[in-house]
Amino acid sequence: MDEAGNRTAVQEFILEGFPAVQHLGHVFFLVHLLAYLASIMGNTLIISITWTDQRLQTPMYFFLSSFSFLEGCLITTVIPKLLAIFLSGRQTISFTACFTQAFIFLFIGATIFFLMAVLSLDRYLAICKPLHYFSIMSPSTCFLLLAVCLALGFLLMVIPVIMLSQFSFCGPNVIPHFFCDFGPLTNLSCSDTRSIEILAFGLAFFILFTSLSITIIAYGNIVVTIVRLPSAKERQKAFSTCSSHLIVLFVMYGSCIFIYVKPKQKSRLASNREAALLNTVVTPLLNPIIYTLRNKQVHQALRDALSRVTLQK
Template sequence: MDRRNSTDVSHFVLVGLTGSEGLGRALFTLFLLIYLTSVLGNAGMILLIRLDLQLHTPMYFFLSHLSFLDLSYSNVITPKTLENLLTSTKHISYVSCFSQLYFFIFLGTTECLLLSSMAYDRYVAICKPLHYPVVMSSRLCCSLIFGSYGKGFLDSVINVLCMSRLHFCDSNIIHHFFCDTSPILALSCTDTHDIEIMIFIFAGSTLMGSLTIICGSYLSILSTVLKISSTSGRRKAFSTCASHLLGVTVFYGTLIFTYLRPQKSYSFGKDQVASVFYTIVIPMLNPLIYSLRNQDVKKALIRVLQREGSRLLQ
């Protein structure tokens, strides 16, 4: 459609998760509890890793950044969702909408690459334990972190710049509870084919590239673990990877379901359920997964509490 027939919108309307006032209040209470748990859990994980010297290792260095990303994720999506569950006017300005989209893509891309870095760390720790201190040097760890953030920044800038050139004609109603690519593309009256291909390439390369590293790392880990003769040795090796593998499975499962498929198959109900899971629930689950299944984190928490408690008593 010609640009002369398009309308430059100043704001969008988010349909949200429900039109029922009673269900909205129930979801508000549930999501508020999840949000508070996520903020406290991730902030607590960052603080614990910073305070306990025994957690100053590559594995927990990456984990602290994962907690930072999950904390940021929660603050990008959940507050506006909570507001919309209690209000009848669900407006979001054009600038705020694309800002939310930018940080959503940036944090999601960075987290994908960070999870692959964590998988490589576990591969080196189990398959090449004698070389671990040399291979996983501070320089390499920082390079992996900066590379993850850099790729996330580049992908989000390109995606948002391309989508900001879209024009909207008949409606400004986004059939979602936050500003995501699929529902925004569905509103545009201009041809979105090229942008859809570009988004698919960027999302696909990030997801499949990081998944390839993760799968390759864990296949090597599995091969090495199966060669361990003692049952206790195999159990210990698996336990060091179990938390990360569980977190990867949950995170990538919902992302692949949502994004690695044609935009024509976009389903309002199904995509909302998946989106709630990886934008609101997963940021809460990650600190629980990595703390409840990790003896090092439990012991570190006890040490920090004992140390801080003794300081207060002095």
């Protein structure tokens, strides 16, 4: 860090958003508002159905409801500010608010990846160790695993964000993104950022590839077990409980590896912006659809809930 490391001239940042389509701000405001509301409603529906239907009060649905809650928090961290940019052109964000947004986004994002690994382990135990599943995945174990995911996400993200906030920001202050992400903020610092870039790369690599390795090992064992099932109907049932999870994994890991697990490349910030839009808007919108459309138990729970509402009227 240079001698100005303890002095921050920049008091606020300007989020560039999507300047190429800013003249269509009202149209994009409506599109993103509808996507945001649909995502919040979809994830809220999954949480409500999971906690009110006795048949869905199992470890898998506990983790899915937790995942839906975190997805709702993630999109809420980013989209309201993007909507303000599209609607009113209000692109400024204070120094403190910017780093708070960056931390919350990274904390929730890291927690989600650890939770996806836990979901993979849950499916492994359910399919490969069915006789021991409920004794291993007790309510206390489920809460403990969720707490560990939250703790890891917090501890791994709080250090680099605090370190970066102590660096010197003396201008320019335009962030070529629609929210305060770690990479664009690092590029704006006047300090020597090599150490924080190495740390960020190492943490991103650890989070993504540790969780991905657990997932690959778990699903490798699942595939072997499914192939050995004697009945085609049993194989289809076992795979149907995992297919939606695999679709979500593919989208999330693909976009995040593209954004975070690579050396500093300023020329790719624009493409990062599109990939981040996929990860922060499209994925939280698709996840409830994927989980509900491909899950017969959720189908039945929704039908029963609608029937109860109809009878009450």
